[in-house]
Amino acid sequence: MKYLELAVGSVLVYNFVLSRFLGICPFLGVSKRLGTAMGMSGAVIFVMTLASCCTAAVQRYLLRFNIGGKEIRLDFLQILVFILVIAALVQLVEIILQKVSPALYKALGIYLPLITTNCAVMGAATLNAKAERSVLDSTLFGFFSGVGFALALLLFASLRERLELSEVPRFLQGTSIALITAGILAMAFSGFAGFC
Amino acid sequence: MSMVLTAVILMAVFGAVLGAVIGIFARYFRVESDARVELVTELLPNANCGGCGKAGCADFAKAVVAGELPPGGCPVSSRETVSAIARALGIEAGEVESKVAVVLCSGDDASTREKVLYNGVNDCVSASLVAGGPKNCAYGCLGFSSCARACPFGAIEMVNSLAVVHSELCVGCGKCVDVCPRHLIKLVPANAEVNVYCSSPAKGVEKKAYCASGCIGCRKCGKAAEGKFVFNGFCASVDYNAAELPGSDVVEKSNCPSGCLRTRQGHLEKEYAERDGVTK
Numbered sequence: 032m033k034y035l036e037l038a039v040g041s042v043l044v045y046n047f048v049l050s051r052f053l054g055i056c057p058f059l060g061v062s063k064r065l066g067t068a069m070g071m072s073g074a075v076i077f078v079m080t081l082a083s084c085c086t087a088a089v090q091r092y093l094l095r096f097n098i099g100g101k102e103i104r105l106d107f108l109q110i111l112v113f114i115l116v117i118a119a120l121v122q123l124v125e126i127i128l129q130k131v132s133p134a135l136y137k138a139l140g141i142y143l144p145l146i147t148t149n150c151a152v153m154g155a156a157t158l159n160a161k162a163e164r165s166v167l168d169s170t171l172f173g174f175f176s177g178v179g180f181a182l183a184l185l186l187f188a189s190l191r192e193r194l195e196l197s198e199v200p201r202f203l204q205g206t207s208i209a210l211i212t213a214g215i216l217a218m219a220f221s222g223f224a225g226f227c
Numbered sequence: 228m229s230m231v232l233t234a235v236i237l238m239a240v241f242g243a244v245l246g247a248v249i250g251i252f253a254r255y256f257r258v259e260s261d262a263r264v265e266l267v268t269e270l271l272p273n274a275n276c277g278g279c280g281k282a283g284c285a286d287f288a289k290a291v292v293a294g295e296l297p298p299g300g301c302p303v304s305s306r307e308t309v310s311a312i313a314r315a316l317g318i319e320a321g322e323v324e325s326k327v328a329v330v331l332c333s334g335d336d337a338s339t340r341e342k343v344l345y346n347g348v349n350d351c352v353s354a355s356l357v358a359g360g361p362k363n364c365a366y367g368c369l370g371f372s373s374c375a376r377a378c379p380f381g382a383i384e385m386v387n388s389l390a391v392v393h394s395e396l397c398v399g400c401g402k403c404v405d406v407c408p409r410h411l412i413k414l415v416p417a418n419a420e421v422n423v424y425c426s427s428p429a430k431g432v433e434k435k436a437y438c439a440s441g442c443i444g445c446r447k448c449g450k451a452a453e454g455k456f457v458f459n460g461f462c463a464s465v466d467y468n469a470a471e472l473p474g475s476d477v478v479e480k481s482n483c484p485s486g487c488l489r490t491r492q493g494h495l496e497k498e499y500a501e502r503d504g505v506t507k
Contacts, residue, residue: 103230105233105234109235119246119248123248126252126256
């Protein structure tokens with residue numbers, strides 16, 4: 032039950048893009064084609080899950096420890112350490128993928144380094160730390176948040192592909208109609224508010 | 228104090244460990260990349276203009292090495308660069324037809340009357356949306372330098388509210404062609420010395436009323452150089468697909484009454500002269 036709540040909560044109710052407004056940059060940047068949106072979604076789910084797992088472990092075991100019975104809390108280093116960990120992690124994954132699985136490397140391609148310091152990934156890490164989740168819970172939260180991001184991105188990309196074929200008044204063409212569409216989509220998602 | 232010290236030590240150790248791990252992995256998981264791609268990228272102009280149709284110079288280099296595109300596919304490269312790339316790869320250079328952009332309009336402030344005063348956004352698309360722009364001619368250059376801003380090489384200059392191309396700077400990437408709302412800019416062969424600087428198919432009498440240098444469709448140029456010009460309504464144009472392009476002598480021979488048949492150099496000189504006349 033707890034995990035169901037976590038899943039529904041992070042995919043629909045507190046959707047990273049449409050409720051928390053994090054990760055708007057890739058949301059607008061790579062949503063022109065469904066194909067690229069899929070690549071981006073895969074990369075985000077991948078990185079978010081891994082990053083949540085690692086940062087939760089760091090938060091739990093590295094930033095709080097005892098020296099001679101004295102507890103030391105280094106929470107103020109959180110953002111600094113998280114950036115370091117996530118960047119190193121993505122770099123590492125990229126190096127390994129390139130060698131081990133060139134196909135996956137090609138599919139995730141440029142998106143992997145792009146989202147290294149994406150605010151959605153950072154957001155998942157800091158939210159985990161704030162909620163004091165365990166490593167397993169954090170990993171699940173990261174995964175479901177990534178799925179939520181993917182859902183929003185794929186919906187939006189499909190909408191934009193349709194928009195390309197429809198007749199949009201000249202003054203609304205391009206980014207303006209995209210932003211309006213994103214707003215309406217966010218409004219639709221606000222219908223889930225208070226669900227859990 | 229101990230807090231700060233621990234923080235500093237922790238961060239230093241952390242950074243060093245992560246760096247070492249990445250270093251070790253980078254060594255053991257190294258992937259040999261094609262050295263030829265790097266070589267070709269280095270030889271290319273690296274302007275990343277996208278004129279070849281690829282995302283950038285590195286992308287183009289990859290396509291060349293893979294044999295998808297000939298080295299001559301880069302519009303910016305000089306003949307020497309292209310042959311250097313071909314030599315490095317041991318392949319044929321491929322035909323290079325260098326092109327330059329021309330703005331086919333001569334309706335500057337001196338020759339075209341303005342119907343209204345436009346005070347809006349300084350951009351051609353915006354201006355053309357407001358009652359079709361400030362100039363009387365519905366086909367002419369609007370003069371708000373959208374193309375000049377789009378040019379990555381600074382080859383377009385605004386003279387007298389008219390865009391003119393400096394062909395020695397133009398590499399023919401075609402960026403300006405897409406931004407012009409009037410579709411006045413054309414990529415023509417670099418050896419096309421002579422152009423008709425008018426694109427309006429409107430009737431000659433009509434054009435004469437508001438533009439001193441609009442083509443009136445008298446067909447004198449067509450008679451002076453048989454088969455080298457085509458006519459669209461009342462507007463002549465050099466037949467760029469013809470086997471032979473008209474030489475610069477055709478300007479004198481045809482004695483164009485409106486003066487829109489000009490050599491590229493002559494066009495520049497005339498516009499400069501008119502600008503200096505206007506400002507005085």
